[in-house]
Amino acid sequence: MTAARTLPGHPHIVRTGDALHVEGLSLAALAAEHGTPLFVYSKQWMLDALAAYQRGFQGRDALVCYAMKANSSLGVLRVFAEAGCGFDIVSGGELVRVLAAGADPAKVIFSGVGKTRAEMRQALAAGIACFNVESDAELEVLNAVALEEGHRAAVSIRINPNVDPKTHPYISTGLKGNKFGVAHDHALATYRHAASLPGLRVLGIDCHIGSQITEASPYLDALERVLDLVEAIEDAGIPLHHLDFGGGLGIDYNNDTPPTADALWKQLLARLDARGFGGRRLIVEPGRSLVGNAGVCVTEVLYTKPGEDKNFCIVDAAMNDLPRPAMYQAFHQIVPVASTRSALPVTYDVVGPICESGDWIGRDRELSVASGDLLAVLSAGAYCMAMASNYNTRGRAAEVLVSGDRATLIRRRETLEDQLLTERFAAA
Ligand SMILES: *Cc1c(COP(=O)(O)O)cnc(C)c1O
Numbered sequence: 076m077t078a079a080r081t082l083p084g085h086p087h088i089v090r091t092g093d094a095l096h097v098e099g100l101s102l103a104a105l106a107a108e109h110g111t112p113l114f115v116y117s118k119q120w121m122l123d124a125l126a127a128y129q130r131g132f133q134g135r136d137a138l139v140c141y142a143m144k145a146n147s148s149l150g151v152l153r154v155f156a157e158a159g160c161g162f163d164i165v166s167g168g169e170l171v172r173v174l175a176a177g178a179d180p181a182k183v184i185f186s187g188v189g190k191t192r193a194e195m196r197q198a199l200a201a202g203i204a205c206f207n208v209e210s211d212a213e214l215e216v217l218n219a220v221a222l223e224e225g226h227r228a229a230v231s232i233r234i235n236p237n238v239d240p241k242t243h244p245y246i247s248t249g250l251k252g253n254k255f256g257v258a259h260d261h262a263l264a265t266y267r268h269a270a271s272l273p274g275l276r277v278l279g280i281d282c283h284i285g286s287q288i289t290e291a292s293p294y295l296d297a298l299e300r301v302l303d304l305v306e307a308i309e310d311a312g313i314p315l316h317h318l319d320f321g322g323g324l325g326i327d328y329n330n331d332t333p334p335t336a337d338a339l340w341k342q343l344l345a346r347l348d349a350r351g352f353g354g355r356r357l358i359v360e361p362g363r364s365l366v367g368n369a370g371v372c373v374t375e376v377l378y379t380k381p382g383e384d385k386n387f388c389i390v391d392a393a394m395n396d397l398p399r400p401a402m403y404q405a406f407h408q409i410v411p412v413a414s415t416r417s418a419l420p421v422t423y424d425v426v427g428p429i430c431e432s433g434d435w436i437g438r439d440r441e442l443s444v445a446s447g448d449l450l451a452v453l454s455a456g457a458y459c460m461a462m463a464s465n466y467n468t469r470g471r472a473a474e475v476l477v478s479g480d481r482a483t484l485i486r487r488r489e490t491l492e493d494q495l496l497t498e499r500f501a502a503a
Pocket of ligand 1: 144145190285361362363
């Protein structure tokens with residue numbers, strides 16, 4: 076047996092001999108017990124990722140709000156709730172989920188461009204910390220709902236700083252052409268409007284410029300633009316209690332080298348201090364960087380299919396389980412769970428069973444595999460299960476949370492009965 080070694084960039088994934096483990100547990104054994112496709116998460120990776128933010132903010136008045144849309148499974152939310160985390164939600168459904176997981180509503184902030192009146196009422200009743208408002212029209216509606224309910228809603232206005240996060244166009248959110256936030260040039264007028272509405276209490280300012288950002292410079296650019304606005308807004312007599320810089324920090328999918336959260340915040344805090352804002356309450360909304368590399372998806376090879384132009388490795392996970400390649404041409408590493416095969420590797424497109432050419436998980440991968448082998452799709456903790464669907468009447472996968480040598484099935488595999496439950500035939 077060879078010594079245990081961790082996979083590069085994945086300190087919680089260990090190859091011992093020829094078997095892949097998440098923390099202390101073998102993926103082959105977990106797959107045998109729970110079936111495939113199976114999501115397996117490392118609790119330690121999540122806690123380490125959170126600790127990097129906490130180190131970065133040591134001695135500051137700061138709140139980390141996990142952007143739970145990245146992975147909203149109750150068992151994952153509970154890990155962060157128990158660690159004292161706040162949460163960034165984007166729907167009333169997420170509010171119900173996170174409260175069920177034990178979150179403190181006073182640490183919940185509510186983002187998103189399309190909040191409904193019902194969701195606003197629900198969040199006011201729960202006593203959330205702040206609404207991140209994205210338009211003048213939303214301000215009017217929130218003001219009206221708050222007055223009806225006898226509340227004053229705490230608001231922060233999301234600014235679109237018009238900086239390029241240098242990421243995939245579908246996950247950049249802080250450019251002029253994006254639907255998010257209030258334009259930088261219009262922000263002061265929106266703040267004046269907010270301050271004039273009796274149902275609102277202006278609390279802060281926020282921005283979120285995109286996702287899978289792997290350099291510090293877009294954050295530094297956004298920071299300067301936001302601070303310019305803070306100065307202008309406060310000069311107009313509207314004090315801001317907190318500054319929220321959103322999420323977006325990237326993870327290592329394929330030799331990506333994003334800064335660590337503490338290194339990034341060291342740079343940002345130096346600028347905040349230099350401009351006299353280092354003592355303000357700071358909020359961040361990381362999603363992917365708290366869960367992305369905590370997860371793997373274990374899938375079984377169903378068939379290999381040699382072709383004229385391409386060879387296909389057909390697996391039992393598909394775009395309904397792992398939507399990122401189909402949606403964003405995203406890259407996930409794919410590695411064998413057992414590395415015992417001696418056959419020469421073949422270049423495969425790894426694809427799922429769904430009837431769409433977009434149903435691929437990896438292209439041009441060198442693998443030595445046969446039917447029945449298990450593969451691990453890495454970096455599957457964020458925006459995978461949370462985006463899973465029932466396309467092709469496929470049940471959603473099961474999820475296991477590993478802590479040391481303990482595993483908990485945090486979501487059982489969805490059954491066909493689960494899927495058919497909500498449907499009815501039309502009357503004859
Ligand atoms: C999605 C989102 C986040 C989290 O983004 P990550 O890239 O996952 O860190 C934070 N804030 C808002 C408003 C979001 O929409």
